[in-house]
Amino acid sequence: MTYRWTLTMAMSIIHRATGVALYGGTLLMAWWLIATASGPGAYANIQGFTSSWIGRVVVFGYTWALLHHMLGGLRHLVWDLGYGFGPNEREWLTRAALIGSITLTIIVWIVAYAVGGGR
Amino acid sequence: MSTKTSIRTPLNRVRGLGSAHHGTSDFFRQRLTAIAMALLFIPVIVIIMSLLGRNQAGAAAILGSPLVAIVMILFIIASVWHMKIGMQVVLEDYVTDEKTKLAAIIANNFFSAAVGLASIYAIIKLSSGV
Numbered sequence: 001m002t003y004r005w006t007l008t009m010a011m012s013i014i015h016r017a018t019g020v021a022l023y024g025g026t027l028l029m030a031w032w033l034i035a036t037a038s039g040p041g042a043y044a045n046i047q048g049f050t051s052s053w054i055g056r057v058v059v060f061g062y063t064w065a066l067l068h069h070m071l072g073g074l075r076h077l078v079w080d081l082g083y084g085f086g087p088n089e090r091e092w093l094t095r096a097a098l099i100g101s102i103t104l105t106i107i108v109w110i111v112a113y114a115v116g117g118g119r
Numbered sequence: 120m121s122t123k124t125s126i127r128t129p130l131n132r133v134r135g136l137g138s139a140h141h142g143t144s145d146f147f148r149q150r151l152t153a154i155a156m157a158l159l160f161i162p163v164i165v166i167i168m169s170l171l172g173r174n175q176a177g178a179a180a181i182l183g184s185p186l187v188a189i190v191m192i193l194f195i196i197a198s199v200w201h202m203k204i205g206m207q208v209v210l211e212d213y214v215t216d217e218k219t220k221l222a223a224i225i226a227n228n229f230f231s232a233a234v235g236l237a238s239i240y241a242i243i244k245l246s247s248g249v
Contacts, residue, residue, distance in 0.1 A: 016209060023202045026234045029195075033241035036178050043175035070160060073153050080150065108164065116171025 008094050015072045018065040025062045063108055068101035145204050152201035159194045166190065183245035191242050199235035203227060 035042040049055040075093045078084045084093050136142035166187055170178045181187055206227045214220040 019202070019205050020209065023206055026198065026202065026238075030234050030238045030241070033182070033191075033238045033245075036175060036182055037241040037244040040175040043178065070157060074157060077150065077153065112168060112171055115168050 007098075008090060011072060011094050011098065015069060015076075018069040018072070021065045022062070022069055025058075025065070028058070028062065060105070060109065064101060064105040067104045067108070068097070071097040071100050071104075145207075149201060149204045152197040152204075155197040156194065156201065159190060159197065162190045163194050179245050182242060183248065185246065188242050188246045192239055195235055195238045195242075199231045199238075203231035206231070 032046055035046040050059055075084075075097050078093065084090055166181070169181055173181070182191065207224055210220060210223045210227060214223055
């Protein structure tokens with residue numbers, strides 16, 4: 001049997017992996033909201049984390065995981081409705097989700113730096 | 120499908136809604152919450168962008184304003200519900216030991232509920248200004 005690792009297969013497992021990563025990442029969201037509700041000290045703590053290099057990597061990764069999972073999910077919704085199963089469409093949809101997630105992540109971060117001045 | 124003959128009709132089996140007796144409700148809710156988050160995504164991104172570069176008082180004022188708080192609470196409900204279902208599917212696929220699987224599914228429910236309630240509590244606290 002010839003077996004070839006395809007892009008759709010890779011994207012399937014990446015969809016799961018990003019989903020699991022986002023699951024853990026909700027702790028960061030909860031921490032951020034609770035810190036804002038707690039006061040300036042707690043808020044300074046999470047800002048200290050998110051502005052550290054490791055925090056930046058985590059939040060950048062989180063941004064990509066979120067966008068990738070969302071675009072991959074929209075692709076699944078198209079498939080759920082019964083469209084996009086042709087050999088060309090399914091490859092096109094898969095590439096669009098992957099390229100789209102990377103492009104949007106970069107755009108979001110450029111806008112974030114422009115708006116927030118890197119804070 | 121079993122090859123054994125059964126006196127139960129296909130309709131009767133369908134009414135039982137499968138072995139978990141929940142039918143396709145999780146499948147549907149997974150997509151329902153996905154659509155909700157897709158619709159709320161741009162407002163949530165705008166909210167997060169508006170918080171960048173602000174101090175705690177500024178961020179608290181924005182997150183506590185009614186429209187922002189409602190959008191955030193809706194997004195949190197959709198998120199934790201979606202992730203609870205998604206994680207349960209992953210656990211059911213990969214955890215083979217029944218007791219471990221049950222424990223993991225219970226932990227998944229607790230985690231999702233705790234994260235969701237903690238986040239919603241924080242937003243309500245910001246909205247009520249106490």
